[in-house]
Amino acid sequence: MDVESEVRVDVQAAETVQPGEAGWRHLIVSNQVPEIDVLLQALDLHRYFVSVVNSSLIGWEKPSCRIIKTSLAPCARLDRR
Numbered sequence: 001m002d003v004e005s006e007v008r009v010d011v012q013a014a015e016t017v018q019p020g021e022a023g024w025r026h027l028i029v030s031n032q033v034p035e036i037d038v039l040l041q042a043l044d045l046h047r048y049f050v051s052v053v054n055s056s057l058i059g060w061e062k063p064s065c066r067i068i069k070t071s072l073a074p075c076a077r078l079d080r081r
Contacts (some may be wrong), residue, residue: 009043018047027051029071042043051073 017026027050030036034056038048053071060067 007043014045014048016033017045019048025050025075027071027075028051028052029062029067031055046072 016070026048028036028040030052032054034054036054037046037052040049040052046052051071051074053067055061055067058070059065060070062068
Protein backbone atom coordinates (compact mmCIF):
# COMPACT_ATOMS: atom_id res chain seq x y z
CA MET A 1 0.00 0.00 0.00
CA ASP A 2 1.49 3.32 -1.05
CA VAL A 3 0.05 5.43 1.74
CA GLU A 4 2.19 8.47 1.13
CA SER A 5 0.77 9.03 -2.34
CA GLU A 6 -2.81 8.40 -1.21
CA VAL A 7 -3.08 10.15 2.16
CA ARG A 8 -1.82 13.44 3.55
CA VAL A 9 -1.68 14.50 7.20
CA ASP A 10 -3.02 17.92 8.01
CA VAL A 11 -0.39 19.79 10.03
CA GLN A 12 -2.97 20.94 12.58
CA ALA A 13 -4.19 17.38 13.04
CA ALA A 14 -0.67 16.17 13.74
CA GLU A 15 -0.17 19.00 16.25
CA THR A 16 -3.42 18.07 17.98
CA VAL A 17 -2.29 14.53 18.86
CA GLN A 18 1.16 15.53 20.11
CA PRO A 19 1.58 15.29 23.90
CA GLY A 20 0.91 18.65 25.45
CA GLU A 21 1.78 20.29 28.73
CA ALA A 22 -1.26 18.68 30.35
CA GLY A 23 0.27 15.24 29.79
CA TRP A 24 -2.62 13.81 27.80
CA ARG A 25 -2.00 10.42 26.24
CA HIS A 26 -3.97 9.27 23.23
CA LEU A 27 -5.20 5.90 22.09
CA ILE A 28 -7.24 4.70 19.16
CA VAL A 29 -10.19 2.35 19.47
CA SER A 30 -11.19 1.44 15.95
CA ASN A 31 -13.60 -0.71 14.02
CA GLN A 32 -11.28 -0.11 11.06
CA VAL A 33 -9.54 -2.68 8.90
CA PRO A 34 -6.34 -4.26 10.30
CA GLU A 35 -4.17 -1.95 8.18
CA ILE A 36 -4.72 1.02 10.50
CA ASP A 37 -1.37 0.26 12.18
CA VAL A 38 0.35 0.31 8.79
CA LEU A 39 -1.30 3.63 7.95
CA LEU A 40 -0.25 5.22 11.23
CA GLN A 41 3.34 4.05 10.79
CA ALA A 42 3.52 5.22 7.17
CA LEU A 43 2.21 8.64 8.19
CA ASP A 44 4.54 8.78 11.21
CA LEU A 45 1.60 9.18 13.57
CA HIS A 46 2.00 5.93 15.53
CA ARG A 47 4.38 7.57 18.00
CA TYR A 48 1.60 9.79 19.35
CA PHE A 49 -0.58 6.93 20.54
CA VAL A 50 -0.15 4.75 23.62
CA SER A 51 -2.17 2.00 22.01
CA VAL A 52 -4.18 1.11 18.92
CA VAL A 53 -6.96 -1.37 19.57
CA ASN A 54 -8.56 -2.69 16.43
CA SER A 55 -11.80 -4.65 16.55
CA SER A 56 -10.89 -6.71 13.50
CA LEU A 57 -7.87 -8.05 15.39
CA ILE A 58 -9.38 -8.72 18.82
CA GLY A 59 -12.92 -9.76 17.89
CA TRP A 60 -14.95 -7.14 19.76
CA GLU A 61 -16.45 -4.05 18.16
CA LYS A 62 -17.47 -0.72 19.60
CA PRO A 63 -19.61 -0.15 21.57
CA SER A 64 -18.82 -3.41 23.43
CA CYS A 65 -17.49 -2.70 26.91
CA ARG A 66 -14.86 -5.42 26.32
CA ILE A 67 -13.11 -3.40 23.59
CA ILE A 68 -13.19 -0.29 25.79
CA LYS A 69 -11.69 -2.15 28.77
CA THR A 70 -9.02 -3.67 26.52
CA SER A 71 -8.12 -0.25 25.13
CA LEU A 72 -7.74 1.32 28.57
CA ALA A 73 -5.38 -1.34 29.95
CA PRO A 74 -2.17 0.25 28.52
CA CYS A 75 -3.13 3.60 30.06
CA ALA A 76 -3.64 2.04 33.48
CA ARG A 77 -0.17 0.47 33.29
CA LEU A 78 1.33 3.90 32.50
CA ASP A 79 -0.43 5.46 35.50
CA ARG A 80 1.23 2.97 37.84
CA ARG A 81 4.74 4.08 36.85
